[in-house]
Amino acid sequence: MIEIDDLRRSLESFADQARPAELGPAALNGARRRRRRQRISVTVVLLLLAGILVPITVLNLRHDAGPVVDLPAGPMRPHVVTAYAAGQKWYVIDPTAGRYRQVDGGSVVSVSPNLQLYTDLATVNGSSSVLRIAPTSGTGPNTFLTVAGWAVGAAWSPDGSWLVVPVLEAPDEAIKAEHGFTDIVLVDVLNGTMRRQRVDLDDRYGSWVQWADNSTLAVGTERRRYVGDGVAMVSRAGKVLSWHALPAAQSCAPDGLPAMPPIHDGKLLTCTNNGSATEYHAFDPRRGTTGPALGQMLLPSNVRGIPVLWDGDDRPVLSVTDLRSQDASYTVRVARLATGTLEDVPKGQPGAMIQVLVGSSDGLSAAGRKITF
Amino acid sequence: MDPNSEAEFLRFVANSSPALLRAAYALTGQQQAAEDLVQTAFERVALRWRGLAEPYAYARRIMYHEHISWWRRLRRREVPVAQHDDKAAPGDLSGDVALRDDLRVALDRLGPRQRAVLVLRYLEDRSVGEVAELLGCSPGTVRSQASRALLRLRDLTISSDAPPTAATRPDPGRTDPAPAGTAKTGVER
Numbered sequence: 115m116i117e118i119d120d121l122r123r124s125l126e127s128f129a130d131q132a133r134p135a136e137l138g139p140a141a142l143n144g145a146r147r148r149r150r151r152q153r154i155s156v157t158v159v160l161l162l163l164a165g166i167l168v169p170i171t172v173l174n175l176r177h178d179a180g181p182v183v184d185l186p187a188g189p190m191r192p193h194v195v196t197a198y199a200a201g202q203k204w205y206v207i208d209p210t211a212g213r214y215r216q217v218d219g220g221s222v223v224s225v226s227p228n229l230q231l232y233t234d235l236a237t238v239n240g241s242s243s244v245l246r247i248a249p250t251s252g253t254g255p256n257t258f259l260t261v262a263g264w265a266v267g268a269a270w271s272p273d274g275s276w277l278v279v280p281v282l283e284a285p286d287e288a289i290k291a292e293h294g295f296t297d298i299v300l301v302d303v304l305n306g307t308m309r310r311q312r313v314d315l316d317d318r319y320g321s322w323v324q325w326a327d328n329s330t331l332a333v334g335t336e337r338r339r340y341v342g343d344g345v346a347m348v349s350r351a352g353k354v355l356s357w358h359a360l361p362a363a364q365s366c367a368p369d370g371l372p373a374m375p376p377i378h379d380g381k382l383l384t385c386t387n388n389g390s391a392t393e394y395h396a397f398d399p400r401r402g403t404t405g406p407a408l409g410q411m412l413l414p415s416n417v418r419g420i421p422v423l424w425d426g427d428d429r430p431v432l433s434v435t436d437l438r439s440q441d442a443s444y445t446v447r448v449a450r451l452a453t454g455t456l457e458d459v460p461k462g463q464p465g466a467m468i469q470v471l472v473g474s475s476d477g478l479s480a481a482g483r484k485i486t487f
Numbered sequence: 488m489d490p491n492s493e494a495e496f497l498r499f500v501a502n503s504s505p506a507l508l509r510a511a512y513a514l515t516g517q518q519q520a521a522e523d524l525v526q527t528a529f530e531r532v533a534l535r536w537r538g539l540a541e542p543y544a545y546a547r548r549i550m551y552h553e554h555i556s557w558w559r560r561l562r563r564r565e566v567p568v569a570q571h572d573d574k575a576a577p578g579d580l581s582g583d584v585a586l587r588d589d590l591r592v593a594l595d596r597l598g599p600r601q602r603a604v605l606v607l608r609y610l611e612d613r614s615v616g617e618v619a620e621l622l623g624c625s626p627g628t629v630r631s632q633a634s635r636a637l638l639r640l641r642d643l644t645i646s647s648d649a650p651p652t653a654a655t656r657p658d659p660g661r662t663d664p665a666p667a668g669t670a671k672t673g674v675e676r
Contacts, residue, residue, distance in 0.1 A: 118609065118637075120586055120587075120590065121590060121605065121609050121637075121640065122609045122610070123587070124586070124587045124590040124591065124594075125513050125594075125605070125606060125609055125610040126610060127587055128512065128513050128516070128587075128591060128594075129509035129510065129512050129513040129610055130509070131512060131518075132505075132508040132509045132511065132512030132513075132518065132521055133508075133518055134504070134505060134508065135504065135508060135518075135522045135525075136501075137500055137504050137522065137525055137526045137529055138496070138497040138500035138501060138504075138529070139497075140526055141496075141500060141526050141529030141530050141532075141533055142488070142493065142496070142497075142533055144526060144527070144529075144530035144533075145488075145529075145530045145531075145533035145534050148530055148531075148534060149534065328519075328522075329519040350519070
């Protein structure tokens with residue numbers, strides 16, 4: 115038998131689980147879309163009333179308004195190296211101090227969008243993985259999550275409230291070499307809980323996973339190890355919403371290397387080689403369409419540049435390495451695709467980086483602004 | 488919208504979204520659906536921003552009406568049921584929490600208007616007259632909807648008092664909300 119007070123308490127505890135969300139900009143964009151659709155609808159009706167046969171392509175505008183690529187207007191967001199490895203040590207940015215701090219533990223795999231937390235991964239007894247969520251400042255509690263199998267990364271949702279961790283079926287080198295993952299673990303960071311889910315990709319495996327938005331994942335798929343063949347859109351519940359083939363030869367990574375393209379607003383940055391220079395495009399995995407070229411870069415033959423971050427504009431951040439160099443270390447450079455040049459980066463960047471993570475500098479204090487680019 | 492209006496609108500969204508999201512979550516039971524619902528309401532507010540005297544009241548009205556018209560669509564869409572299960576708090580074996588779980592399941596089985604009436608009456612503490620005005624129906628309809636909803640909740644929770652099944656009740660011996668094959672250690676150092 116229920117009492118009204120029970121119901122009241124239940125509804126309140128239920129409502130308390132709602133998490134804050136920044137809806138203002140999305141609502142403004144939505145309102146603009148609605149206004150555009152209304153205008154198009156009115157136009158169509160007027161044309162019909164005037165007895166003009168409306169071509170079907172005009173009707174299609176209701177669904178396909180706007181180009182595939184919407185380059186953002188306004189000032190570019192500055193970026194910062196959020197974590198890097200050098201000399202077998204990992205360093206993460208302390209956003210308040212604006213300096214890098216050496217951290218112990220496993221390999222750092224991601225830093226939260228607001229730079230407050232980072233994750234590292236370690237394998238335990240070859241059969242399970244421990245994901246640690248720790249404050250970048252070094253002060254505050256760490257959270258440890260044990261995952262059966264071999265966790266191979268962790269990506270933060272844009273709002274920083276979820277982590278997705280791809281997990282290989284078995285922690286076995288042969289399996290790892292043979293194919294990618296079929297399982298993901300979703301971590302609700304705010305509540306410290308997680309759940310494991312199988313992603314049903316039929317006869318394919320996942321090669322990488324990123325957040326298309328706060329509720330949808332983009333999963334790179336492959337049939338042969340390291341040969342990506344498409345991108346699946348997957349809900350947080352693990353349901354495959356769509357799959358589209360990635361056009362051949364659109365990977366930004368050299369052959370034989372796993373390629374996780376940078377993602378912005380649900381679109382992936384892809385590359386094609388036009389003979390000498392590399393052309394960059396935006397691939398929309400929801401529709402399976404590739405937009406027009408954003409621009410191109412021509413690097414010397416001994417220099418390799420792989421995009422590691424993209425804000426939807428024509429200035430992707432590349433990790434650049436000189437193949438002739440003995441230490442094979444990386445630097446980060448901003449590519450200006452409109453002019454085909456690499457920007458200079460400010461002084462004070464970490465040196466001898468053998469792995470590097472780059473993110474937005476939104477959560478960085480004024481003290482750290484000098485190292486942004 | 489000019490830049491000043493836009494800034495004003497964004498301030499309004501920041502101030503009003505927590506309360507609307509709470510109500511929307513109680514209506515839908517899902518974070519994503521709640522965000523979609525509130526965002527839709529805000530989009531409609533943005534379209535009429537200049538002419539609105541009480542944007543918050545308008546947003547609430549839109550939200551409840553949208554919820555009712557969305558209901559069938561939301562039912563057809565993915566329902567991440569597992570999201571409910573991983574929210575269990577430490578020590579959730581008490582009778583209160585078990586009852587809340589039962590009520591939550593039962594709420595999910597109510598129709599959209601009945602659920603809206605309960606949220607407005609017992610979460611937002613609105614009077615029958617206010618609920619009627621907001622939902623665009625008579626006070627008598629609100630009373631009858633509320634009464635039917637409470638009876639239905641009682642039936643549903645009584646039936647769930649029957650011997651539990653795997654689908655309706657958690658294993659009382661299980662404290663770890665993580666699915667099989669995973670474990671949350673929660674160690675701090």
